[in-house]
Amino acid sequence: MVKKLITxxxxxxxxxxxxxxxxxxxxGAEFMYGYPITPQNEVMHTWCxxxxxxxxxxxxxxxxxxxxxxxxxxxxxxxKAFTATAGPGNVIMQDAMSMAxxxxxxxxxxxxxxxxxxxxxxxxxxxxxxxTCFGGNGEGHRIVYSTAGHQDLYDYTIKxxxxxxxxxxxxxxxxxxxxxxxxxxxxxxxxxxKGIRMIPATPSLRAEGLVGVDRKAVHMRNTFNMEEExxxxxxxxxxxxxxxxxxxxEYQEYKADDADILIIAHGIVARSACTAIDELRAKGxxxxxxxxxxxxxxxxxxxxxxxxxxxxxLFAESANGQLARLVFEKIYGLTTPYETxxxxxxxxxxxxxxxxxxxxxxAIACR
Amino acid sequence: xxxxxIVLAGEGGHGVQSIAKILVEAxxxxxxxxxxxxxxxxxxxxxxSIAFCQISDKEIGEPRFSKGDIVIxxxxxxxxxxxxxxxxxxxxxxxxxxxxxRPELNAKEIIGIPANQIANDEISARVFNIIILGVVIKxxxxxxxxxxxxAMIAAFGKKFDENPELKEMNFKALEKxxxxxxxxxxx
Numbered sequence: 001m002v003k004k005l006i007t008x009x010x011x012x013x014x015x016x017x018x019x020x021x022x023x024x025x026x027x028g029a030e031f032m033y034g035y036p037i038t039p040q041n042e043v044m045h046t047w048c049x050x051x052x053x054x055x056x057x058x059x060x061x062x063x064x065x066x067x068x069x070x071x072x073x074x075x076x077x078x079x080k081a082f083t084a085t086a087g088p089g090n091v092i093m094q095d096a097m098s099m100a101x102x103x104x105x106x107x108x109x110x111x112x113x114x115x116x117x118x119x120x121x122x123x124x125x126x127x128x129x130x131x132t133c134f135g136g137n138g139e140g141h142r143i144v145y146s147t148a149g150h151q152d153l154y155d156y157t158i159k160x161x162x163x164x165x166x167x168x169x170x171x172x173x174x175x176x177x178x179x180x181x182x183x184x185x186x187x188x189x190x191x192x193x194k195g196i197r198m199i200p201a202t203p204s205l206r207a208e209g210l211v212g213v214d215r216k217a218v219h220m221r222n223t224f225n226m227e228e229e230x231x232x233x234x235x236x237x238x239x240x241x242x243x244x245x246x247x248x249x250e251y252q253e254y255k256a257d258d259a260d261i262l263i264i265a266h267g268i269v270a271r272s273a274c275t276a277i278d279e280l281r282a283k284g285x286x287x288x289x290x291x292x293x294x295x296x297x298x299x300x301x302x303x304x305x306x307x308x309x310x311x312x313x314l315f316a317e318s319a320n321g322q323l324a325r326l327v328f329e330k331i332y333g334l335t336t337p338y339e340t341x342x343x344x345x346x347x348x349x350x351x352x353x354x355x356x357x358x359x360x361x362x363a364i365a366c367r
Numbered sequence: 368x369x370x371x372x373i374v375l376a377g378e379g380g381h382g383v384q385s386i387a388k389i390l391v392e393a394x395x396x397x398x399x400x401x402x403x404x405x406x407x408x409x410x411x412x413x414x415x416s417i418a419f420c421q422i423s424d425k426e427i428g429e430p431r432f433s434k435g436d437i438v439i440x441x442x443x444x445x446x447x448x449x450x451x452x453x454x455x456x457x458x459x460x461x462x463x464x465x466x467x468x469r470p471e472l473n474a475k476e477i478i479g480i481p482a483n484q485i486a487n488d489e490i491s492a493r494v495f496n497i498i499i500l501g502v503v504i505k506x507x508x509x510x511x512x513x514x515x516x517x518a519m520i521a522a523f524g525k526k527f528d529e530n531p532e533l534k535e536m537n538f539k540a541l542e543k544x545x546x547x548x549x550x551x552x553x554x
Binding site: 013121122123149178179181182183184185268271272274275276278347348349350351352 | 388391392395400401402403404405406407408427428429430431432433434
């Protein structure tokens with residue numbers, strides 16, 4: 001059992017990477033596997049610095065391929081294990097993540113997005129949205145939470161463990177280099193004190209007892225002989241994924257009710273949008289925000305409602321429309337016109353959004 | 368001012384991230400809303416290192432901002448990189464003993480301070496960044512000097528205990544920075 005560090009609500013001021021490590025401890029995570037990559041390193045550093053107090057485990061592997069598969073091994077053995085990575089690490093970990101999808105392993109991974117493609121920058125981006133949602137040679141049966149700051153990092157890192165262990169779909173906390181490196185205050189807590197019961201980890205393989213006598217045999221497959229055999233399994237995954245979507249999906253709206261211009265943004269860009277919306281409203285332009293918190297699955301019904309009731313959309317992303325592509329599929333048939341503010345691998349400020357919105361037809365009509 | 372936006376930019380090794388950390392720790396201790404993002408490249412040494420800091424009375428939305436109220440530029444490359452964060456409402460401070468040219472920008476005020484030279488001549492090259500911290504404190508006026516001193520003690524407490532001279536030197540540098548900003552020294 002991992003020792004608790006936080007027993008009562010405590011206001012802390014630290015970097016996002018430290019927040020993630022503290023949250024994983026609070027969630028009862030027992031083991032971290034990882035390989036260094038900026039801007040994720042301090043998740044590992046902090047996790048390791050806390051080891052003498054938490055009595056948890058850590059293994060630094062030779063690369064992210066190994067970190068991903070070691071995490072799966074730890075989970076199969078019954079440990080609440082997780083990993084964290086970024087950029088090229090996220091790319092090469094996809095093989096293990098695909099296995100987690102296929103074998104329904106409660107894999108938890110925190111992604112700190114950096115600029116891409118390839119090595120690009122160590123700083124920030126939202127360019128791993130498609131990769132995190134749909135990477136690997138599968139269908140994207142994954143749950144992805146996109147965070148927008150330190151309280152989110154703490155809350156959703158804790159939540160991701162329960163989501164993964166409850167539904168047995170790989171679960172991601174999708175953050176970015178800004179969130180990892182920046183410092184802002186948040187409140188740390190013991191999940192139990194909020195009525196959150198952490199689901200205990202149980203071994204998938206090599207559980208105690210005699211097979212056929214004390215327990216059923218376990219058959220976890222990632223290899224199939226027949227095409228139809230595979231499809232039968234994937235159909236059942238798809239059905240299950242769609243069935244749980246209503247209870248998993250999360251979103252946030254900010255002044256969206258009466259918005260003429262609806263900004264669609266996720267993660268930290270959504271925060272810049274809130275700053276912009278206040279400024280635009282002060283100028284008489286009715287802007288609002290729809291922020292998907294879960295990128296997989298998207299909260300489709302609320303999204304369609306918000307899109308339908310607004311006059312114009314603005315997609316704002318630090319990528320070239322990776323969120324927009326996820327959204328377009330789900331708002332098929334709606335005819336609300338849209339514009340885009342895409343800055344590939346670059347942060348978006350409130351000022352950027354204000355400037356863009358002021359040039360839009362919807363805003364000009366408000367004048 | 369409800370929200371003060373500060374850009375600190377210098378060469379890697381100048382210690383801009385260290386002073387940014389002290390600045391936001393002091394703001395946090397003074398019950399302000401604070402947010403700080405460090406920004407640097409893949410280099411282990413050198414390269415332009417930038418710190419984006421915000422100190423506010425209200426919740427902070429956007430983590431990155433377009434224009435700084437105070438923009439500190441400690442090298443020629445920092446001037447090149449950070450001119451985009453300057454507008455007519457920005458106060459720009461550059462180190463006139465490091466930068467070869469005075470930044471030509473449309474700003475509220477452009478102030479040259481030879482902090483590096485003063486650190487070398489009068490105190491110690493090691494506290495160059497603390498002089499700059501003093502400049503920032505005076506330029507922003509949102510934090511008390513005592514809050515900053517407390518944050519410095521929290522950051523360097525052990526080193527200060529082991530070597531009281533170090534503490535004296537750092538505080539002297541801080542006060543020097545404040546004084547320089549007061550007189551808006553230009554060389």
